[in-house]
Every structure is written in C-alpha cells, then in structure tokens.
Amino acid sequence: MPHVSHQTVRLGKGKHHSPDQGACVMELASMLAGEPFSDHPRSVSRPIAAFLRRYNDILDDRRRQDLYPYAATAVRTEAGSDVEDQRVQRLLSWADDLWLHRRWPIRSGVLSARRRRQRVGHPEAAASYAIRAIPKLCEETHAATLALVDELIAIGAQESADAQPAAGSAELAPLL
Numbered sequence: 001m002p003h004v005s006h007q008t009v010r011l012g013k014g015k016h017h018s019p020d021q022g023a024c025v026m027e028l029a030s031m032l033a034g035e036p037f038s039d040h041p042r043s044v045s046r047p048i049a050a051f052l053r054r055y056n057d058i059l060d061d062r063r064r065q066d067l068y069p070y071a072a073t074a075v076r077t078e079a080g081s082d083v084e085d086q087r088v089q090r091l092l093s094w095a096d097d098l099w100l101h102r103r104w105p106i107r108s109g110v111l112s113a114r115r116r117r118q119r120v121g122h123p124e125a126a127a128s129y130a131i132r133a134i135p136k137l138c139e140e141t142h143a144a145t146l147a148l149v150d151e152l153i154a155i156g157a158q159e160s161a162d163a164q165p166a167a168g169s170a171e172l173a174p175l176l
Helices: 025-032 046-058 061-074 081-101 106-119 123-133 139-161
Strands: none
Touching: 025 046, 025 061, 046 061, 046 081, 046 123, 046 139, 061 139, 081 123, 081 139
16 A cells, blocks of 8 residues: 555544545644644644635535645734734624524524623634634635634734735625
8 A cells, every 4th residue: 555645645524543545634733743643733723724624525526636835825924812813703703793684583693792802812712603604615715714713823924024915805795
C-alpha cells in the first residue's frame, strides 16, 4: 500500500485515525505543520479551526476539495487573545447578518443578541452558530463562506505583517 502524504490525501468528512483513511481540512493542516495528526492543530487559530472543521463536514465531496489551500493558509494563524477575539466577533457578526436577512421574527433577534453575548471568547460555539446561519449550500454561499475564511485569516495577518484585508466580501444577503 503506498504511503499517504499531504500531497495525496483526499479530504473527507469527519475525524480520521490516520491519513490512510483520509483527512479533514484541519487534519491536513496538522500534517502540513509537521504536528501530530489531529483535527485540532496547535498552529491554527482556534476560531478558524473550529469553523473549518464544521464547514468541512457539511460540504459535499466536490466542494470539500476546495478547502485544500485553506489547510496551508490556516497554518501559523494562532494568535493572541485580542486577535482570536476579533475572529470570534467576525464569525458572530457574519452569522447575525445572515439571520437578519432571513427576516426572522424580532424575538429571534433578541435571542441572537443574548446568545452572542454568551459566546464571546468561545470559538467552538461561534463556529457552530455561523455554520447554522448558512442558508443553503450552493456556489454563491460556498464562495462567500470561503471569503469569510479569507477575512478571518487576514485579521491575524494585519496584526503581524500590516497586510491588507482579503479582497472579496463575505456578504450573502443578495443570495437569500
């Protein structure tokens, strides 16, 4: 059986025990970072990793393969609490915007604000909230979601290298 590497592994849904079984986007990131095979690589920002793990699992096989470059760009995005908090806030505001455009009753808006306050600093909960806000999987929402990941990565890049924000907007409102 040939050895599976980061160049030959196929992205798949869920958690895997080894690259021979496939890898999710974060398991591939751990391989690229030279870390132990895991879907929680230490070198990847917690909010980015949480969001990409969940997004990986809701995608179909064809779109999931679009995540390959994100495994590489997510490596070395771990950051201090200020940057990580900014990323969590961006996930929450992106999701809030999606829910708002669905025109849910005002009660949902109040509940959303309460949940948002509870989720500050909790990347896993913020990522789940953002994933649930995606209205449907199609090419437009996929592109907008990948643009959000670009934004999340750029937040840390701005802090460390004075980089410009990612080109592309994560707006989904016209798609709803």
